[in-house]
Amino acid sequence: MSEVKNVVELEDAVIKFVGDSGDGMQLSGTLFADTAAYDGNDLTTFPDYPAEIRAPQNTVAGVSGFQIHFGSKKILTFGDICDTIVALNPASLRANLKWTKKDTIIITDSEAYDDSALEKSGYKSNPLTDGSLKEFKIISAPFTTLIKEAISDLNIDNKTTLKSRNMFALGIAFKLYGKNLDHTFHYLEKKFATRPQIVEMNKRVVKAGFDYAAINPQLECLYNVPSASMEKGRYRNITGNVAAAWGLIAAGEKSERPLFLGSYPITPATEILMEIVKYKSLGAKVFQAEDEIAGICSAIGASFTGSLALTTTSGPGLSLKSEAIGLAVITELPLVIVNVQRGGPSTGLPTKSEQSDLYQALYGRNGECPLIVMAASSSADCFYSAFEAAKLSIEHMTPVILLTDGSLGNGSELFRIPDTKDLPKIVAPLAKANDPNYKPYNRDEKTLARPWAIPGTEGLRHRVGGLEKENGIGTVSMDPINHELMVGLRAEKVQRVANYIDPQEVFGDTEGDLLIVSWGGTKGVIRDSVIEMKKEGYKVGHAHFKHIMPLPKNTEEIFGKYKKIIVCELNSGQFVGYLRITFPDFKYHQANKVQSLPFMIHELKDKYYKLLEK
């Protein structure tokens, strides 16, 4: 057989690795993504995995996937529809056919389609032979047979052999998209440094897949996705959860405040906890508490004691923390609460992503209880959003809720590594020892922040707590006029944060027929939809909000420059509800989706077209 020679150049491509949980699809996907990154592609990734750790084999419930969108242009999303699906069993193929188009390439293991696997996956007949896949380009191969041939002299047991199917599939994908094996070889050598036979086996299996693809007559052509032109600098691939963790650690260093994280494991936020705990060498103190409430309460104690205090959670955990958030609001202490949103209510859809905790973040507490609410807009932006959340929290002496979501947290993109000297300063409003004028609730004239008096400091002994305090001296007060004053001051303090944040940016036309409004993790897909609308000649702008409470000061002005406004969000309409209360003079249209799935570009454009036709 001769080698496939025809190479087609592509601007971008979407590939998804799918199989049983435990088949190693997350590893294959990660290695593919890292290889593409080293090769100069821009990219975004998304792991798609079930709520169970190992659901029954060969069932649709157990399908785990990892999707990569890579290209020579700026990549903003992990992609709607797949150009290639690598499926290790019939269940994973069946579960992912909804993400295909005509001519999607399907790489699959023909030996995985036995009667039992077909039955468990719900197939009545073998899709590889019954003609049901004829609109796709199928590359099916007997993976196990080919793997055994490649490693026959290595004396590897059957179980280990079967576990390397993901490597064979990865090899095929590398050849298909013109990638080399260097990074993967390097990874294997490092990962299995003490087990040379495993290194040798896996290398041979990847190479066998790679070589198999090279001479496979089922392949009409190979592809090449050239390097993206990216700003100079050092880069890494980073997930949103790691980026958030690092942003918070960076804020600790810049503020010269010790870092304290009190947290409790919860999907999909746990990675932030697991990440920060690695960096005790940077002084990070991490307390895995007995529950969500102890997580935040320990953080409040640490904040009173002078630490940059953090707690990380997801929706149900935020519910449990509500009372304590109120305590942080009334004691006017800095505290960063990261909520990696998932589908709700209740336990909901733990491994799926949604934007449905906005109302909870804004309003979910007893009493009038304002705080700063921010939302990160991409995986890499989680670094900067977390850093800014900490900065605002410290400088304005107020808790901040930072909303990210499961897609951002687990998904990844390329991150241009900053130098910490270029990050903004963070100045903690510390009270000075023995200051004769110190009063716990004396306020800064500009920010209204109260001074932070750290226990152990001479001459600043004071008491705070959950009871209403008299403004200034800070003693317990049940005085009605003082209470109203304090309610107002706490709200005003948060509103004044608008003086310290960037004005809202607009992409596209700064005035026109339609303003597309979004917030949080949907930035990429909505930006792509706006780029397409612009190419089609429409006069549209995109305002993507990162600051929700308070809103940037120019928000109203921006809204006034368009004939129509549509607010797009992955819930039934929470941001739009908030905007209606805040700026009631505008008419807002909505694009909503509550399927715990991302928007698709065509869904959004259909909404825009309808509005623009009217």
Add this chain to the structure above:
Amino acid sequence: MEQILNTIERSNVELTKEDFVSDQMVKWCAGCGAHAILAAVANVFPKIGYKKENFMLVSGIGCSSRFPYYVNTYGFHGIHGRAYAIASGVKISNPKLSVWVATGDGDSMAIGGNHMIHTIRRNIDLNVILFNNMIYGLTKGQYSPTSPMGSVTKTSPQGTIEHPFNAGELVMGAQGTFFARVPDNNIKLMTEVMFESARHDGTSIIEVLQNCIIYNDKVHAPITSKDTREDNQLVLRNGEKMLFGADHKKGLRLNGTRLEVVTIGENGITEDDILVHDQYQQDPGLQLMLAKMAPPLFPVAMGVIRSAMYPTYDDMVEDQITYAKANSKILTVNDLLNSGDTFEVK
């Protein structure tokens, strides 16, 4: 009292009660046992001798938890049940503070039960004063997790039908390293026990049998009143015989595996038969039996029942950080950002 040896910075001047007097009006009912606890704290803080800025008081919710307002230290009045969690964050964040928790039976053992047992299990160096009046006072008279079975309260008009917690049993069940008990009418003993708790590294629970004059008056009287206390209290002192009674003729001995009250001079019993208290014994077996004693068969054990040495959570946090700083290549955030797999775009 000897000087406590640890890393908390000491005052270079002699402190007095006056140094800890708060300017706030004390708003507990006249005759409430909490006043005695406040007096004991005012006694003991100057004796402990740390710089006054190094004391920190944390509380939850309830009558007990107004305590921080009445002592001039750094103080934090938290939310119901969460004092342990808040105080844990304080101590871990700054281990050079002497952290005291004021909490009640409901705050600690009902709404805050989970935090209490886990704090004890971790052995975080906190000094906890547990005001046990066996009733909810601030909500005006509902039964608590320590109310005796059958207690008639506003939420148990026919008597409670739950088994109460014994605080000492709970502490030892949670692998506690320090447990002491004192009646609210013995300020001298309370002061001594508080000093011992400060000296102990780890979570110290001091149960104060506290009278609630309004909603549960005289609930502890069978143990604490003048005419009952000699026979119904055994004040334990380390290294001393477990003797009680007006003329110290009654004592405890082990009969098989069980405790037994005996009288010296009766049935051939001599002082040699009487148990000697060892508060430092690691094995809590005998200490647990002491903590569980109750009339009519036994006196109630007072004083420091258990004070066993174990590493503290907060010390181990510092050890791990010291180790990491000495052994990691990541010492700045720039090191972190550039660690692992990165690549250059030129």
